[in-house]
Amino acid sequence: MTTLLLAEHDNTHLKEATAKALTAAKQLSGDVHLLVAGSQCRSVAEDAAKLDGVAKVLLADALPYEHFLPESVAGLLISLAGGYDALVAPSTANGRNIMPRVAALLDVMQISDMMKVIGPDTFERPIFAGNVIETVRSHDAKKVFTVRTTAFPAAGSGATAPIEAIETIVDPGTSSILSEELIKSDRPELATAKIVISGGRGLQSKENFAKYIEPIADQLRAAMGASRAAVDAGYAPNDWQVGQTGKIIAPELYIAAGISGAIQHLAGMKDSKVIVAINKDADAPIFGVxxxxxxxxxxxxxxxxxxxxxKIGH
Structure with a gap:
């Protein structure tokens, strides 16, 4: 069984989600090839080649792949699919955007948020916001997955896999990026931070996030997060949202302040190693996890x- 794993990156740096998805891909048995699709991204391919378990890196370096537009990247994956038994991507915004299109074009089912490999055709994935774990058996000739990266450790490094250039350029021209705005912060990235402090609707305002949550985040060198209710109310930006429709994270320490613990939020953080909840309601569901x-x-x-x-120097 040969697997093709789509790398998550920003054209400069390989994201940790790739190393975690690689751990899952290796459990499928057989070789794992890693596809780096982007523009001016040779350095990403070189980093990918160092990951343990990668047999070969395929480098598709062309302008149409710069912004991970699903029409272009999915088309590229389809052009390569003939030589693979499984096509895999991390369950990131890019992975969730691209892989359903791949599955549809191949006329196969997609296994979303795969969190455990039981056998070559049998897997576990969460449903109902993580309250039920479903065992799925696929009889499709080609398997298409997105991997819940919080369920797998990152693969190590030290390998020296060969890098092979892919000349195929897929550019349907049906969509384009008009503009993008990257938010820069000195704090750790929410998706990969070891410590996260999140606020909920109980904070009552954007100003209170700055007054009560931000100082502790700075002291702990933590990322800041928020519940969907807080984001919808305008207390925090969209990229802070933790939950089923936001970011799914598993930091070493998660502090939830003023978050009641709706199912949607719990789905995004209940795999955290240590969870601290602060809430005035003793019956809040957050205390259950x-x-x-x-x-x-x-x-x-x-x-x-x-x-x-x-007092202790933070």
Whole structure:
């Protein structure tokens, strides 16, 4: 069984999601080839070639692939699909955008958010916002997956796989990027941060996020997150959203302040190693998944936490 894994990157850096998806792909048995599609991305291919378990890196370096437009990248994957038994991508925004199109063009089912490999044709994936784990058996000749990266450790490095240039250029011209805006921050990226502190509707305003959440994030060198309710209310930007319709994360420490714990939110963070919940409602669902729970007023507890962190040098 030979697998083609689509790399997640920004044309300069290979994302950790790729290394985690590689761990899943290796469990399918057989060789794993890694596809780097982008523009001016040779350095990404060189980093990909160092990952343990990669038999070969395919480099498709062309302008149509620069922004990961699904029409172009899916077309590229289809052109390469003949030589592979499985096509895999991390379950990122790009993966969720591209792989359903690939599955449709191949006329096969897609296995979304695959979180465990039981056998070459049998897998586990979450449904109902992670409250039920479904075992799926696929009889399709080609398997198409997105991988829930929080379920797998990152593959190591130290290999020296060969890099093969792919000359195929797919550019249907049916869509284009008009503009993009990259938000720069000195804080860790939410998707990969080891510590995350999130606020919910209980913060009541954007100003309170800055006043109560931001200082602790700075002290702990943590990423900042938010519940969907807080994002919808305008208290936090969209890229902070943690949950089924936001980012699915599994940091070493997750602090939830003023978040009740709706199913949608729990689906995005319940795999965190340690969960601390702060909520004035003792019956809030968030306490059902928390390792440590504090029932109280976040406007008193968060300043106290910040003060204690200062005492120990944070």
């Amino acid at each position: 928390a390792d440590y729970g504090i029932v109280g007023d976040l406007y008193e507890i968060l300043p106290e936490l910040s003060s204690e962190l200062k």
